[in-house]
Amino acid sequence: MLPRWIPAAWHQRRLLARLPSRAYSHGRVFDAAARDGELRVFVVAGEVSGDSLASRLMASLRKLSPVPVRFAGVGGQLMYKEGLQSLFPMEEIAIMGLWELLPHIYNVKRKITDTVDAAILFRPHAVVTIDSKGFSFRLLQQLKCRYNQKADSPLHVHYVAPSFWAWKGGESRLSKLRDFVDHMLCILPFEEEICRLNGLPATYVGHPLLDDAAGLNVDPELPSDKSVHQRSAEAFRLEYGLSPDATILTMLPGSRMQEVARMLPIFLRTVQHLSHTLNELSLVIPVAPHRDVKTYVENVVRSVPFSVVLIPGGSLEKRYGAFNASKAALCTSGTAVMELMLAKLPCVVAYQAHFITECFIHLRKKINFISLPNILLNSPVVPEILFRACTDKKLAAKLSEVIFDDEVRQLQVGSAERVLQVLYEPMEQQGNLFAEELGGSSLSPNVYSPSMIAALTVLYMDKNQQMVQN
Numbered sequence: 001m002l003p004r005w006i007p008a009a010w011h012q013r014r015l016l017a018r019l020p021s022r023a024y025s026h027g028r029v030f031d032a033a034a035r036d037g038e039l040r041v042f043v044v045a046g047e048v049s050g051d052s053l054a055s056r057l058m059a060s061l062r063k064l065s066p067v068p069v070r071f072a073g074v075g076g077q078l079m080y081k082e083g084l085q086s087l088f089p090m091e092e093i094a095i096m097g098l099w100e101l102l103p104h105i106y107n108v109k110r111k112i113t114d115t116v117d118a119a120i121l122f123r124p125h126a127v128v129t130i131d132s133k134g135f136s137f138r139l140l141q142q143l144k145c146r147y148n149q150k151a152d153s154p155l156h157v158h159y160v161a162p163s164f165w166a167w168k169g170g171e172s173r174l175s176k177l178r179d180f181v182d183h184m185l186c187i188l189p190f191e192e193e194i195c196r197l198n199g200l201p202a203t204y205v206g207h208p209l210l211d212d213a214a215g216l217n218v219d220p221e222l223p224s225d226k227s228v229h230q231r232s233a234e235a236f237r238l239e240y241g242l243s244p245d246a247t248i249l250t251m252l253p254g255s256r257m258q259e260v261a262r263m264l265p266i267f268l269r270t271v272q273h274l275s276h277t278l279n280e281l282s283l284v285i286p287v288a289p290h291r292d293v294k295t296y297v298e299n300v301v302r303s304v305p306f307s308v309v310l311i312p313g314g315s316l317e318k319r320y321g322a323f324n325a326s327k328a329a330l331c332t333s334g335t336a337v338m339e340l341m342l343a344k345l346p347c348v349v350a351y352q353a354h355f356i357t358e359c360f361i362h363l364r365k366k367i368n369f370i371s372l373p374n375i376l377l378n379s380p381v382v383p384e385i386l387f388r389a390c391t392d393k394k395l396a397a398k399l400s401e402v403i404f405d406d407e408v409r410q411l412q413v414g415s416a417e418r419v420l421q422v423l424y425e426p427m428e429q430q431g432n433l434f435a436e437e438l439g440g441s442s443l444s445p446n447v448y449s450p451s452m453i454a455a456l457t458v459l460y461m462d463k464n465q466q467m468v469q470n
Contacts, residue, residue, distance in 0.1 A: 042124035043073040046093040046132030048255035051076035058082040060455035131160040144180040159185040174198035206427035206450030236321035246280040254332040255288035273396035286313035
C-alpha cells in the first residue's frame, strides 16, 4: 500500500549493509562514492516542478547512501532545504517557447558555461539534470566534451524524458541523446520501452504524482476516503476564514513568470463572467515560489471584485487542502493537472503561446491532446481550451459545464483512479525488480516511491547499463 512506500532511514541502510561486497569499479556511482568516502552529485533544475522532483531525489539519495552526500548545481527553494547552494537563481533559465527564448539566448549560453565550469571543479560522481531539456542537454553535451572520454567521468542522468512521442520525428532524436545521456529516468510508463528501442537506456521510476499520493496517504489501489477529503476541506476553509457556503474555485496559472502573466488575467476575466451565478465566490491561487511571480500575482488580484486567497504553491498540504475545498479549477497545462486528478477536482485546462510558437506546435505535433490525463487514457476526459481558442468567454462556457453538469464532473472524477493505476502498476513492478536485484528479499517492494526508485537507479546503474547482479 502507498503509506508504506517510504521507510525509515535506518531500514534503507540495513538493506545496503546486506549487499555483498564487490570490487570497486568506475561504472557504478555507489562504488565510486564508497571508494572516495563521500557521494558527490551535481544536480540541475530549471523550474518549480523540477525543483520539487530534485529535492525528493536528493532526500532519497541521502537516505540510501552509506557515505556522506554533497550536492552542487542549480535549483530552487526546495533544493536549498536539502543542502544545495544554487550557482544562480533557477528562474534565470526558466524560459519556455521558441520566440520567448530569443531575448534571453546570450544570458542562457553564459549560464551554461558557468555551470559546466562549476561541475568540472566539483568532480561529481553523477550529474543529474531535471527536465528543462534546452538547458540540460546543452549542459550535458558540453560536459561530455570537456571530460573527453575519461574513465572517471561522471554518470550523466536526465530525469523526465522529453515529450519525444508528441512530435513528428521525435523518436528518431532519442538515439542522438545517447552521446551525452547515460540513462534516462522516465515518469510515464510507455517512455522506457520507446527509449530503449531507440538505443537510449531508460528506467520508468514512477510519476511524481505518486510521491504526492504517498505524502497524502492516498492509496491508488483503494477507493478514496471521502471523510478525509471533507476534513481537509473544512480545515482549509476554517484556516482562511471561508464560509461553508462559499463557492471556491482554484486557479493554477503556472509557475513561470511568462505563463503566469499570460494566463492569470484570462482566468480572472473568465471567472468574472460566471460570478453572478456562483454563491459567495472565492478564488484560491497557489503561488509558485518565485519572487517575481509572487509580486505580480499580489498586484493583479488587488483589483479583483471578489475574495482571493493566495497560498504558498510549494506546500503540498495547503495545495491539496485548497483542491479538496474547491468546486472546480482553471489550470494551465502541466504538472498541476495531474495533481487535480489525484484530488479528483474537475478542471478545465487552458494554454496560450506566442503566435510563432503556436504555429510551430501545430506543424510538429502528432498527438491530439496536451494534458497528461487525456494522453494516458487517449480520451478527452479533461476539457482543453488552447491557443487562439483560449478566450475568457470560451473558458467561461466550459468552466460552467464543469461546475454545474454532474455528468461532465463525474467523467473526470471517475477517470482519476484509472490514471493512477496506469502510473502505479509498472512502478510497483520496478520496485519488485530492485528488491530482487539488490538482494532485499526480506524488504517489501512497496517501500519504493518514485524518488526512491530514481535514487536507486542513479546509485546502482552501471555505465554498461546493466543492473548489478548478486
